[in-house]
Amino acid sequence: MSVASLLWRFPSVLMAWRNLGRNRLRTALAALGIVIGVVAICSLGMATVAIEQQATAQLGDLTNEVTVSSGPDSETEGVTEEQVAEMRAIVTDARVIPQKTNRTTLEARNGREARVSVTGVTDANALYDLTTGPAPERLQSGALISNGTAERLALEPGDPVEYEGRIYRIRGFIESEHAFGFGGDLVVPVSGLADQRHYDTVTIIAADGDAAGRIGDRLDTRFNTEEDEELRVSTFGNRAQVGGFLDTLSLALLGIGGISLVVASVAILNVMLMSTVERRGEIGVLRAVGIRRGEVLRMILTEATLLGALGGLVGALVSLATGMVLFHVITGDATAALGWASSRYLVYGFGFAVAASVLSGAYPAWKAANESPVEALRG
Amino acid sequence: MSVVELRGVGKRYESGAETIDALKDVDFTADRGEMVTITGPSGSGKSTMLNLIGLLDEPTEGTVSLQGRNVTDFGEDERTEERRSALGFVFQDFHLLPMLTAVENVELPSMWDTSVDRHDRAVDLLRRVGLGDRLTHTPDELSGGQKQRVAIARSLINEPEVLLADEPTGNLDQDTGGTILDEITRLKAEEDLAVVAITHDEQLVEYADRVVRLVDGVTRT
Ligand SMILES: Nc1ncnc2c1ncn2[C@@H]1O[C@H](COP(=O)(O)OP(=O)(O)OP(=O)(O)O)[C@@H](O)[C@H]1O
Ligand SMILES: [Mg+2]
Numbered sequence: 001m002s003v004a005s006l007l008w009r010f011p012s013v014l015m016a017w018r019n020l021g022r023n024r025l026r027t028a029l030a031a032l033g034i035v036i037g038v039v040a041i042c043s044l045g046m047a048t049v050a051i052e053q054q055a056t057a058q059l060g061d062l063t064n065e066v067t068v069s070s071g072p073d074s075e076t077e078g079v080t081e082e083q084v085a086e087m088r089a090i091v092t093d094a095r096v097i098p099q100k101t102n103r104t105t106l107e108a109r110n111g112r113e114a115r116v117s118v119t120g121v122t123d124a125n126a127l128y129d130l131t132t133g134p135a136p137e138r139l140q141s142g143a144l145i146s147n148g149t150a151e152r153l154a155l156e157p158g159d160p161v162e163y164e165g166r167i168y169r170i171r172g173f174i175e176s177e178h179a180f181g182f183g184g185d186l187v188v189p190v191s192g193l194a195d196q197r198h199y200d201t202v203t204i205i206a207a208d209g210d211a212a213g214r215i216g217d218r219l220d221t222r223f224n225t226e227e228d229e230e231l232r233v234s235t236f237g238n239r240a241q242v243g244g245f246l247d248t249l250s251l252a253l254l255g256i257g258g259i260s261l262v263v264a265s266v267a268i269l270n271v272m273l274m275s276t277v278e279r280r281g282e283i284g285v286l287r288a289v290g291i292r293r294g295e296v297l298r299m300i301l302t303e304a305t306l307l308g309a310l311g312g313l314v315g316a317l318v319s320l321a322t323g324m325v326l327f328h329v330i331t332g333d334a335t336a337a338l339g340w341a342s343s344r345y346l347v348y349g350f351g352f353a354v355a356a357s358v359l360s361g362a363y364p365a366w367k368a369a370n371e372s373p374v375e376a377l378r379g
Numbered sequence: 380m381s382v383v384e385l386r387g388v389g390k391r392y393e394s395g396a397e398t399i400d401a402l403k404d405v406d407f408t409a410d411r412g413e414m415v416t417i418t419g420p421s422g423s424g425k426s427t428m429l430n431l432i433g434l435l436d437e438p439t440e441g442t443v444s445l446q447g448r449n450v451t452d453f454g455e456d457e458r459t460e461e462r463r464s465a466l467g468f469v470f471q472d473f474h475l476l477p478m479l480t481a482v483e484n485v486e487l488p489s490m491w492d493t494s495v496d497r498h499d500r501a502v503d504l505l506r507r508v509g510l511g512d513r514l515t516h517t518p519d520e521l522s523g524g525q526k527q528r529v530a531i532a533r534s535l536i537n538e539p540e541v542l543l544a545d546e547p548t549g550n551l552d553q554d555t556g557g558t559i560l561d562e563i564t565r566l567k568a569e570e571d572l573a574v575v576a577i578t579h580d581e582q583l584v585e586y587a588d589r590v591v592r593l594v595d596g597v598t599r600t
Binding site: 009011012014015018019021022281282285286287288289290291292293295372373374377 | 433463479490
């Protein structure tokens with residue numbers, strides 16, 4: 001059975017298809033409007049998914065940390081040894097790493113100086129990655145220093161650095177955490193800051209962000225009450241904040257995409273109105289020879305639907321290509337665009353296109369179907 | 380019983396301050412197997428009368444009957460059903476759909492009727508009007524006379540009782556007009572039709588079984 005004879009079973013589709021074929025340029029331009037709208041919706045939606053995936057991947061390292069410091073209502077300037085012991089008792093499933101911090105100026109033999117923040121920590125390997133080799137599991141006598149500072153002071157592994165009258169040999173280099181040039185880092189054993197009685201921060205490294213959140217809640221209920229904040233417990237709540245920001249971003253982008261689709265459906269409305277006005281006499285003939293109002297209505301609605309489906313399909317294909325390029329650029333993995341999180345925007349885009357077209361076709365269809373045949377025939 | 384009957388029919392157009400009585404107290408009948416021609420000067424109400432018979436328009440006075448049924452008060456949907464089942468139309472300027480082939484144009488009135496397949500009848504009608512070799516041509520590939528023959532085939536696809544034609548030869552030359560009238564006359568007999576045709580043209584009058592003359596909306600026999 002040929003396509004045409006199959007179409008005869010769906011006269012509205014046959015007629016709509018033939019009508020769209022009559023003025024190909026106009027049909028193409030109307031469909032192009034829809035294509036642009038769909039591409040706008042889809043690629044903006046897919047872009048936010050890509051950004052979101054990339055952001056979570058990058059934040060992943062930090063989100064599993066809980067940071068504890070002295071609260072505003074604490075009587076001690078810092079976290080006490082007893083509090084750390086208590087934390088260790090409560091948090092059995094994660095490492096509790098107390099740290100003391102200070103700032104100092106390092107002086108090199110070549111006379112150069114560098115401001116650094118000093119961290120006294122024993123479990124250095126839990127907090128720092130060395131740029132070469134593993135960090136010492138327990139930092140007892142040596143020191144770690146950030147790359148930039150080492151370079152500035154021309155320090156080599158094994159060279160000595162002095163802090164508070166004690167000499168430490170450099171055991172390794174770390175990437176500075178202060179990316180914007182706030183100075184470098186010096187990491188020494190916690191015994192090096194013995195004259196500070198209390199710990200400045202305690203870092204707890206949990207398995208993942210959710211576990212970190214639960215640990216944070218547990219510590220908060222143990223140490224703090226509504227009025228009395230003994231310890232300031234901060235999980236990387238920023239995960240939620242980042243998520244909120246991304247939600248707003250994707251809403252805004254979808255809004256922009258939505259507006260372009262509204263513009264496209266106004267274009268369809270215009271094209272459908274124009275073509276029904278042009279075909280007024282023809283529609284009058286249809287009505288005169290006994291075609292029912294509902295049948296005329298269906299024919300014109302089908303025309304709008306086909307236009308939307310055509311534009312939606314092309315738009316979805318173009319968007320898929322755009323999405324893969326976006327994912328390649330943002331996350332480095334083009335195939336991730338095929339995942340449901342991002343490819344669902346193709347489905348949405350197509351659905352919106354068809355729905356918008358049917359809506360825009362409704363008025364011209366209704367108008368054409370209800371015109372009196374004598375009036376229409378008179379031209 | 381006449382298949383078409385107008386009794387005391389009037390049609391008044393009111394546009395702003397002006398009222399035009401396009402038809403005044405018209406009585407008219409047409410029977411199956413006869414061709415009635417309506418003539419008269421321009422603006423005398425011929426098309427108005429044909430539109431009333433064809434249930435495209437409603438009279439402001441009087442009654443319209445089809446096959447003995449009073450259809451005066453039919454709503455738009457009922458009139459559509461009547462046109463679909465009992466009436467056929469031929470227009471002066473053919474009114475074929477340009478994106479459909481000849482045979483598709485003929486099938487058009489029954490296209491949405493998926494219960495019946497009129498394809499064979501469409502082909503048969505086109506053969507009978509001499510277009511058996513033009514079935515898949517589109518209107519722009521046909522001459523005026525051929526287009527009008529496609530239109531005549533279209534008007535008969537639903538096996539109507541009444542064929543209504545508003546100046547069917549108006550856009551054709553003398554000879555072509557003659558063949559179209561021959562065609563209509565032959566089909567009138569074959570299909571047992573009541574034909575009501577409007578013309579300015581004396582030529583059509585020769586083919587008529589009866590002539591009704593309209594002057595200023597009033598019939599003169
Ligand atoms: N919709 C309308 N509104 C107002 N006046 C109308 C309308 N339709 C027709 N008329 C008027 O009714 C009268 C009869 O018109 P009609 O079209 O029936 O004439 P006709 O005999 O078919 O003329 P022609 O031979 O030129 O086709 C004319 O005066 C015309 O102006
Ligand atoms: Mg007329």
